[in-house]
Amino acid sequence: MVKTQSFKLVLCLVCSIILNIFFLFKVGGEWNLSWSKRAATEAEAVAAISCSGHGRAYLDGLVLDGNKGPVCECNTCYGGPDCSQFFPDCSADANGGDPLFLEPFWMQHAASSALLVAGWHRMSYSYADRSTISIELERHIRKLHDIVGNAATEGRYVVFGAGSTQLLSAVVYALSPDNSSSPARVVASIPFYPIYEKQTDFFQSVDFHFQGDTSFWKNNSDTDTEIIEFVTSPNNPDGQLNTAVLHGPNVKEIYDHAYYWPHFTAIPAPADGDVMIFTLSKLTGHAGSRFGWAIIKDKDIYQRILTYLTLNTMGVSRDSQLRALKLLKVVLATGGREIFEFGHETMRKRWENLNKVISTSKRFSLQKITPKYCTYFRQIRGASPAYGWLKCEKQEDQHCYAVLQAANITGREGSIFFAEDRYVRLSLIKSQDDFDLLLDKLNRLVAREEGPRTM
């Protein structure tokens, strides 16, 4: 009797000790966490809010009266408190360039991409070397270009901007003559990204003017006036690997390489323009962080850009730089393999699916992109552009945007890119929900071409 009791006690003791060891083992790392606990708990609580896979809650989301946590922010055509409601009659939104196709990648890499910012992190205007550019981040950017092989960085300068947006403008200022009687002509090849013209017009500088399409200046013999040519490669909207159209001692190119990443294109060789612009938005998908960089060959130009950036914003937010560093560390951990395989695979599938639908149509066509050898993947890779550049082929469909709109599809008018309105840009880089909806509406539209079919 006493023995059995002793045996039971020993058993209980053993169990309890095992539980203790389990606690010690399980808790391990965070045993010593102190001041960071609250922030970590808060972030995990928000991440745990269920939005049915059709939305997400953010730490700085709206908090409605009576609610403890922030509300779900739903994908287009989804609603309700947990985004579970689907609105089938709602328009597919293929308008904007929000790179949400990469959001699932970051959700899958939650632990390595999370960032804890201390309250006293980088309060100064400058880093220890008195610059506004993080040396660690610059080092990671150079390493990334070396690994991807998409840009020559050796012996060149790197500057940071609030997205490529700020840099496009900074570089135009830096390349323009100072107080000259003939301001620089800023040009681009149709179809082109509209911001080039909008910025140049809005800032109304005495030093430069937007002067339209490159083709107009091709046979122009006036070499006294400086020309600044935007070369977008791959091009937005049509995904082509554009090269400079104008040449001569008075022509300077700005290479906008926002999309020159293995997600969207084969990488035939490292780009080596004198002025090249990249952005985090289309690399990791973090458009909201407003972080971009330029790679500059000439020291004087580099210093003029720095002056612009100082007077405009005193450099890029240290919070954005810290975030970019964290994200690039995740990208580099596998030599880019994980993110570029994920990105390319997602974009390639979307492009294939879009082509499958459009190929059955006589009313619409898409741009052709030839597969090329990719030095990064070391194989020929199928096309995977960021946008479909859709053309309405029928004589009467002059306003292609309206044709799509009537079928509940919102694209972006060709005229916005200074092309004919027979074209529409369809964004393929948004969320999977957005793309699925686009495909579904396009399918219905194409199916109606030959009169109603049996679905």
Added chain:
Amino acid sequence: MVKTQSFKLVLCLVCSIILNIFFLFKVGGEWNLSWSKRAATEAEAVAAISCSGHGRAYLDGLVLDGNKGPVCECNTCYGGPDCSQFFPDCSADANGGDPLFLEPFWMQHAASSALLVAGWHRMSYSYADRSTISIELERHIRKLHDIVGNAATEGRYVVFGAGSTQLLSAVVYALSPDNSSSPARVVASIPFYPIYEKQTDFFQSVDFHFQGDTSFWKNNSDTDTEIIEFVTSPNNPDGQLNTAVLHGPNVKEIYDHAYYWPHFTAIPAPADGDVMIFTLSKLTGHAGSRFGWAIIKDKDIYQRILTYLTLNTMGVSRDSQLRALKLLKVVLATGGREIFEFGHETMRKRWENLNKVISTSKRFSLQKITPKYCTYFRQIRGASPAYGWLKCEKQEDQHCYAVLQAANITGREGSIFFAEDRYVRLSLIKSQDDFDLLLDKLNRLVAREEGPRTM
């Protein structure tokens, strides 16, 4: 014998169970932490790096070969791997406007001000309402002004910028006539913050030109040309609560209220200019986050500013906005009491100590600031300006900067503020180390006035 054994077993069991309960209780909150653990652990490890109280290590600091963690970044005149080495012959740096006097406040509020950013946080270009302005953050900013009583916000618009720097420029663009034959005249009252002139000159717009000191335009009867007057209150460099100098139907004021917080001045009444600019830099001390805001009365002006911000940077980094929100939540948790008492007390003491030294000198003088009733603290508060505006009184000391430099003190020349070089601005808002060093060098300099004293 058996009974004693049983007793021992029970004792062990009880102890073990108590330990189990302790584990459960102690671990509590973070028991469920998963993906955020790594980031939290990493941040705490960096924060635990000892820099002897004369520096700090940052998450994105330089990592030297062979080291695991980032290096210490030391305050001026401190060095060595842990910043414990003091260089007594080094120059006191009272030049820049780094608001590090608030750094200890955030270190004391580590838990409430820490922020964990998920890898997928706010990847979009816009918030749910398609704007680039966080509604939650705007709500907190309005609440803060209501509590502090330093600005009227009701019925007005709020826009965000990358620090006040970007907004100063955005507002000049927005207030200038479009394509008019007579560009707006941009003016300010000497001594003034040099960026007003530098920005206006650098951006070379056809719509505005910098035209110097307000006094020149005081009796000017030309009312056809628009005048944009910068009114800095409190003024940088001299801390005075400036008011507009020019008046008339063609005059528009930009109120730069960067320093209009209880740290630096009594708050006599809410500011209610048509265009008012504030910045996080001088409120919480986070200059590196590049976050500011403007409060705008007129809808058209507000919309022109939004256009500028969209074309310039597509709004402010969502990372900066998230950080600003977190910091403002800490500020608001005590109705501003904790931070403003800390800030005012620090600045008041520094001002008193500086005055004590200068009052014993015949060679130098400081600006006078009259104590005023502060509606926030509900009492008359002694002066606590951000800068000392030092004057060299001796006839021969025309270049005051050089006089100080010879005594190992680096200030900022009066001519940078368009004033006489008989003046020098001394920054009082930097780290305690910087201020202590400044005071020490000034003490020695003043002590030498009457020949060597017994120290």
